[in-house]
Amino acid sequence: MRKNEKTYSLYKAVFIPAIIILTVEMLFGMFFTEKFGTVLTNTIYWVGDNFGWWINILSVLAIIFAICFVIFKYGDVRIGGADAKPEYTTWQWISITTCGGIGVGLLFWAMGEPIYHFMTPPVAPGVEAGSREAAIFAVSQTMFNWSFVQYAMYSFCGLAFALLTYNSNKSLSFGSLVEHSFNRKISWLTTVVQIFAVFALASGVSNSMGAGLLQIGAGIESVFNIEQGNMVWLLIAVFVGAFFIISSVTGISKGLTKISSITMILLFFLLGYVLIFGDARFISKISTEAFGTIMDNFWSKITYNNTMVPQDQWPNEWTITYWNAFIIFAPVIGMFLARLGKGRTVRQFLLFNILVPSTFCIIWIGVFAGLIMKAQSSGLIDVWAAVQELGMQTTIYQVLGNMPGGTFIQIVFLVTVIFSFVTLADPMSSVLATLCVHDQQIDDEPPTKIKILMGSIVTTVSYLLVASGGSDSVKGLLNLGGLLMTIPMLWLFLENFRIGGNLLQKKNYLGRLPNESATLSKKMKKVK
Structure with missing residues (x-):
C-alpha cells in the first residue's frame, strides 16, 4: 500500500456477484460462441425496436437539462464551496477529459464508421448510397455520434456526483445517491445498483479493450509483418494491461495527467500530418458542410428510428446502440469527471466537459x-471493398500506408492507439475499484490492490473475448445493459435539479454547505 493511502474494506456484496456474472458471460462467449452471439445480436434489434424511442428521448433530455443548468442560476453554484480552488490546470483538464472519454473508439471509428454510412445509409435522411449527399451525411452523423449527446450524458451524471460529494460531504458512491434521494440508507438498493454498474462497466471496458487488441494487432501486422493470432493478442494484452495498471496505481495527478498530455500531443500531430499530406481543401469542404448538416438537423439526428420501415435496422445498429453504450458508461465516467470539477462552477463544469x-x-x-x-x-483505394475483405482494423493502416511516409505514420498511429486506450482504462479501473470498496471519499485514490485486481480482470476478459471470437456478443449486452442503466442515469439527472434547487432555495449560490452559510451570516452580523 502506498504512503498516505487510506485503508478500505472490500465491498464483497458488490464485488463477488459482479465477478460471477462477468465470468458466466465470458464462459458462454467462449464455449457457446455462436448461439450466445445469435441471442445477443437479436437483443440489439429487440431493444431498438421496442425501446429505441425511450433511449432517444433520454438522449434529448441530456442535452436539454444541461442547457438549463448552463442558462439558469443553477450554473452559479461552485463545486466544493466558495473557497474551493481547482486542483488541475486547464491543459490537464482538457487532456484528461478528452482522452478519458474517447479511448480507442474514436481512432477506430472516425475512419471506419463513415464508410458504412456512405455505402449503407438509413432510410430516414433519404440519401442514395455512394452519392454526394450520402458522403456529407456519413461525415456529419459520425461527428454527431461522437460528440454532444455522449458528453452531455457524462457531464450531467458527473455533476450530480460532484455536488453530492464536494457540496454535501457524501462519499463517492451510488450509496450517496440513494441516501440523498430517500433521506436514509437503503443497503440492498445500493448493492444492486453497484453490482450492475461494476458488471456493465467491466463489460464495456473489456469490449473496448478487445477492439483495441484487434486494432493494435492489425497495426503490428501491417508495419512489422507479424501475423495476428492468439499469441500476439496475448502479448499485446499483457503489455497494455500492465501499462494502464501502472498508470492507474500512480494516481490521477501523476500517471494519468502525463499520459493524457502525451496522447493529446500525438493526436494533434496526427491531425496536422493528415491535413498537410492529405487533401486539406477537400477535407475542409466536406467537414464544413457536414457540420452545417448537424446544425440543420440537430434534434432529428438524436432521434433516428425505423418508423414504418421495420426492415431498416440502421438506427438499431448505430445511433441507438451508441446511446445505449454511452448510457452504460455515463454514471461511472461521471464519477470520474466529478473528481476533476472541484473549484469550478456548475456552468464551467458543464460547458467545458461538453x-x-x-x-x-x-x-x-x-x-x-x-x-x-x-x-x-477518387478511386485511390476501394475502402469499402477492403473493409468487407480484411476488416476495418486492417483497412485503416492500409489507408495511412498510402500517405507520404506511410510506415512512419502507421507507427505513430499504433502508438497513439495504445496511449489512447490507457487513458480510458486507467480511470475506468479506478472507478471499478471505487465501486468495489466501502465509502471512499472523492479526494482519495482507490486502494492499490483493488485497482490492480480490477485492471487484471478487465485485461483477462478482453483477451478471452477476442481469442474466443466472442467480442461481438458484448454489443447485445451493451444494448440490454444500456436500457437498464437508463434508470440510474435518469435518477442522477433528476437529482441534479433537487440538489441545485436546495442550494438556490437557501441562497447558497456559491456552493457553501448549510452550516458554512450560517457561520458566515453570524460573522457578518458581528461585523455590522
Whole structure:
C-alpha cells in the first residue's frame, strides 16, 4: 500500500456477484460462441425496436437539462464551496477529459464508421448510397455520434456526483445517491445498483479493450509483418494491461495527467500530418458542410428510428446502440469527471466537459472521415471493398500506408492507439475499484490492490473475448445493459435539479454547505 493511502474494506456484496456474472458471460462467449452471439445480436434489434424511442428521448433530455443548468442560476453554484480552488490546470483538464472519454473508439471509428454510412445509409435522411449527399451525411452523423449527446450524458451524471460529494460531504458512491434521494440508507438498493454498474462497466471496458487488441494487432501486422493470432493478442494484452495498471496505481495527478498530455500531443500531430499530406481543401469542404448538416438537423439526428420501415435496422445498429453504450458508461465516467470539477462552477463544469471534447471529436472526425471519403470517391483505394475483405482494423493502416511516409505514420498511429486506450482504462479501473470498496471519499485514490485486481480482470476478459471470437456478443449486452442503466442515469439527472434547487432555495449560490452559510451570516452580523 502506498504512503498516505487510506485503508478500505472490500465491498464483497458488490464485488463477488459482479465477478460471477462477468465470468458466466465470458464462459458462454467462449464455449457457446455462436448461439450466445445469435441471442445477443437479436437483443440489439429487440431493444431498438421496442425501446429505441425511450433511449432517444433520454438522449434529448441530456442535452436539454444541461442547457438549463448552463442558462439558469443553477450554473452559479461552485463545486466544493466558495473557497474551493481547482486542483488541475486547464491543459490537464482538457487532456484528461478528452482522452478519458474517447479511448480507442474514436481512432477506430472516425475512419471506419463513415464508410458504412456512405455505402449503407438509413432510410430516414433519404440519401442514395455512394452519392454526394450520402458522403456529407456519413461525415456529419459520425461527428454527431461522437460528440454532444455522449458528453452531455457524462457531464450531467458527473455533476450530480460532484455536488453530492464536494457540496454535501457524501462519499463517492451510488450509496450517496440513494441516501440523498430517500433521506436514509437503503443497503440492498445500493448493492444492486453497484453490482450492475461494476458488471456493465467491466463489460464495456473489456469490449473496448478487445477492439483495441484487434486494432493494435492489425497495426503490428501491417508495419512489422507479424501475423495476428492468439499469441500476439496475448502479448499485446499483457503489455497494455500492465501499462494502464501502472498508470492507474500512480494516481490521477501523476500517471494519468502525463499520459493524457502525451496522447493529446500525438493526436494533434496526427491531425496536422493528415491535413498537410492529405487533401486539406477537400477535407475542409466536406467537414464544413457536414457540420452545417448537424446544425440543420440537430434534434432529428438524436432521434433516428425505423418508423414504418421495420426492415431498416440502421438506427438499431448505430445511433441507438451508441446511446445505449454511452448510457452504460455515463454514471461511472461521471464519477470520474466529478473528481476533476472541484473549484469550478456548475456552468464551467458543464460547458467545458461538453464543448471541449465534442469540438475535438468533430475536428478529428472531419479530418479522418474526409480522408476516407476522398480515398473512396477518387478511386485511390476501394475502402469499402477492403473493409468487407480484411476488416476495418486492417483497412485503416492500409489507408495511412498510402500517405507520404506511410510506415512512419502507421507507427505513430499504433502508438497513439495504445496511449489512447490507457487513458480510458486507467480511470475506468479506478472507478471499478471505487465501486468495489466501502465509502471512499472523492479526494482519495482507490486502494492499490483493488485497482490492480480490477485492471487484471478487465485485461483477462478482453483477451478471452477476442481469442474466443466472442467480442461481438458484448454489443447485445451493451444494448440490454444500456436500457437498464437508463434508470440510474435518469435518477442522477433528476437529482441534479433537487440538489441545485436546495442550494438556490437557501441562497447558497456559491456552493457553501448549510452550516458554512450560517457561520458566515453570524460573522457578518458581528461585523455590522
